[in-house]
Amino acid sequence: MVRRIACFFPIICLGFLVFTIIMGILFTPYDPYEVNTQEELTPPSSEHWFGTDHLGRDVLTRIVFGASYTLLFPAIVLLLSSLLGVVIGLISTIGRKVDLLTTAIMDSFSSIPSFLVAIIFAGLLGPGMVSTLFAILVSWWVHYARIVRNTSMIIRNQPFILSAQLSGTFGVKLIRKHIFPNALPIVRELIFLDMGTIILMISSLSFLGLGAQPPIPDWGGMILDGKSYIQIAPWVALIPSVFITIFVMLFYFMGRRVQ
Amino acid sequence: MWRFTLKRLLNIILTLFFLSIFIFFLVRVTPGTPEMVILLNRGGEIGGEEVVDIKTELGHDTSLYNQYVNWSKRMIRFDFGVSYQSNLPVLDELLSRVSDTLILVILSLAISIILSVIISFYACIYKGTMREKWIGNISIFLSSLPNYLIGLLLVLFFSIHWKVTPVYGDGTWLHYILPVITASLPLCASFVQLFRQIITEVIKNLYFEAARAMGLKKRVLYTKFLFLPCIHSFLTVIASHFGSLWGTIIVIETIYAWPGLGSYIIHAVTARDYPVVIGFTLIMALFLMLIYFLIDLLLRYIDPRQTQKDGQIKW
Numbered sequence: 024m025v026r027r028i029a030c031f032f033p034i035i036c037l038g039f040l041v042f043t044i045i046m047g048i049l050f051t052p053y054d055p056y057e058v059n060t061q062e063e064l065t066p067p068s069s070e071h072w073f074g075t076d077h078l079g080r081d082v083l084t085r086i087v088f089g090a091s092y093t094l095l096f097p098a099i100v101l102l103l104s105s106l107l108g109v110v111i112g113l114i115s116t117i118g119r120k121v122d123l124l125t126t127a128i129m130d131s132f133s134s135i136p137s138f139l140v141a142i143i144f145a146g147l148l149g150p151g152m153v154s155t156l157f158a159i160l161v162s163w164w165v166h167y168a169r170i171v172r173n174t175s176m177i178i179r180n181q182p183f184i185l186s187a188q189l190s191g192t193f194g195v196k197l198i199r200k201h202i203f204p205n206a207l208p209i210v211r212e213l214i215f216l217d218m219g220t221i222i223l224m225i226s227s228l229s230f231l232g233l234g235a236q237p238p239i240p241d242w243g244g245m246i247l248d249g250k251s252y253i254q255i256a257p258w259v260a261l262i263p264s265v266f267i268t269i270f271v272m273l274f275y276f277m278g279r280r281v282q
Numbered sequence: 283m284w285r286f287t288l289k290r291l292l293n294i295i296l297t298l299f300f301l302s303i304f305i306f307f308l309v310r311v312t313p314g315t316p317e318m319v320i321l322l323n324r325g326g327e328i329g330g331e332e333v334v335d336i337k338t339e340l341g342h343d344t345s346l347y348n349q350y351v352n353w354s355k356r357m358i359r360f361d362f363g364v365s366y367q368s369n370l371p372v373l374d375e376l377l378s379r380v381s382d383t384l385i386l387v388i389l390s391l392a393i394s395i396i397l398s399v400i401i402s403f404y405a406c407i408y409k410g411t412m413r414e415k416w417i418g419n420i421s422i423f424l425s426s427l428p429n430y431l432i433g434l435l436l437v438l439f440f441s442i443h444w445k446v447t448p449v450y451g452d453g454t455w456l457h458y459i460l461p462v463i464t465a466s467l468p469l470c471a472s473f474v475q476l477f478r479q480i481i482t483e484v485i486k487n488l489y490f491e492a493a494r495a496m497g498l499k500k501r502v503l504y505t506k507f508l509f510l511p512c513i514h515s516f517l518t519v520i521a522s523h524f525g526s527l528w529g530t531i532i533v534i535e536t537i538y539a540w541p542g543l544g545s546y547i548i549h550a551v552t553a554r555d556y557p558v559v560i561g562f563t564l565i566m567a568l569f570l571m572l573i574y575f576l577i578d579l580l581l582r583y584i585d586p587r588q589t590q591k592d593g594q595i596k597w
Binding site for chain 2: 127128130131132134135136137138139142143144146147148149150219223226227230231232233246250253254257260261264265267268271272275276
């Protein structure tokens with residue numbers, strides 16, 4: 024029984040946190056964008072649970088409102104990039120020459136670490152959410168494409184593919200009916216495992232000043248804002264990073280459970 | 283072996299070729315053409331006659347194919363042009379900064395390898411005890427910590443509260459402590475997780491059981507029958523983390539205002555200093571691919587069975 028509860032623990036925690044975030048959005052008395060010069064950098068108190076930042080904005084309110092930028096946005100980015108990766112990975116199984124070409128493209132994208140690719144893209148496209156999306160898309164599809172390609176190669180050599188071919192299934196239909204369904208479980212596992220990594224990557228981009236721009240209450244951007252005040256007001260930077268850590272860890276445990 | 287070497291070298295050249303095409307077009311697709319950036323850095327006005335001059339100066343007034351051929355000819359000679367910001371050759375700029383970053387990378391990699399090997403063997407030898415469980419839990423916790431949180435906490439406690447180490451910059455050996463710890467804590471934690479899996483796989487093997495049953499000395503048993511079979515997989519794991527370590531080092535350099543390659547690149551990217559970005563990308567790709575290639579050669583030297591497997595993979 025205990026073990027069964029432990030199994031659902033990350034999901035329960037996530038549900039609870041999402042619930043509190045929605046409650047916060049509904050019931051907070053503060054505005055995440057409103058500048059209040061009278062209450063700059065006030066320490067945590069009963070009025071401001073997590074204190075205020077350098078512009079007098081309530082940190083808790085900003086965290087609650089920033090949750091969609093820090094949690095929902097990575098999920099969308101991850102789904103898009105996995106989709107792109109799966110499609111390209113499946114395309115490479117069509118024929119030998121196509122495979123050579125796609126593998127060469129994959130090699131050239133994965134020859135540089137994906138975070139560096141993301142930095143270069145996000146920087147050259149100019150900071151902002153859209154360029155972050157493109158940056159992660161460009162740097163992350165390779166992982167999925169490679170995994171899908173390698174598993175499809177293994178699947179291709181199995182006898183049931185041969186029998187499908189003998190009964191007259193070729194090309195796109197073969198991939199759609201036989202290879203794709205068998206490669207899907209691995210992709211599903213990977214998406215859960217990668218969620219934390221993508222959250223970390225996007226918040227790191229924001230931390231470097233390449234992600235969502237102020238005044239959007241993105242958690243990575245909040246850490247960047249708070250970094251300059253770390254000596255006098257450590258809560259401004261620490262609280263968003265603690266929240267990111269909690270979510271990354273929950274997603275990690277969830278990924279392990281799915282595995 | 284020779285065939286493998288030749289194949290991999292050809293692969294590297296092909297990859298660089300594709301990469302160069304991507305970068306060549308990326309620069310032309312992104313907002314802000316090189317001419318604009320140069321003009322802005324020279325303090326000229328946008329929309330004047332000067333744009334045409336700079337275009338001829340850069341050779342951008344010919345066809346795209348000619349541009350690519352000329353450009354790639356220069357790239358092969360490692361001539362990446364001059365930085366738009368400082369007007370110094372890109373290669374010199376990069377080389378003057380690479381040593382600071384390389385020291386961080388090597389130090390943190392070495393420390394995390396040594397520590398994680400010791401810790402993971404300790405955990406596997408004491409399997410089933412509370413100590414092993416705690417090592418597992420702590421390593422999961424540490425590996426999911428974002429490196430800016432570690433950095434901020436370390437600065438908060440060591441530099442501001444206890445005043446042991448300087449907050450940022452480089453110079454004395456004290457400056458190295460915090461960045462290296464920040465880089466190696468998560469790295470070490472993820473190494474421990476992966477190494478533990480590898481070691482438990484090796485322990486399951488019958489030959490290890492047999493060696494244990496023979497009553498060998500513990501030292502011989504653990505070094506010859508446990509450590510040696512693991513080295514191959516350890517090296518693979520380390521190689522796969524080597525590239526991403528450079529990414530984390532960039533974040534760490536910005537936290538500590540470390541005057542290395544990372545902060546320079548971020549600055550160059552945001553200022554659209556195209557020659558620097560291109561030069562950095564190509565050199566980084568070449569460097570990492572050569573490193574992976576060397577590690578692969580080493581792996582084949584250690585475990586020649588891999589060479590036989592090559593022939594079995596068919597399309």
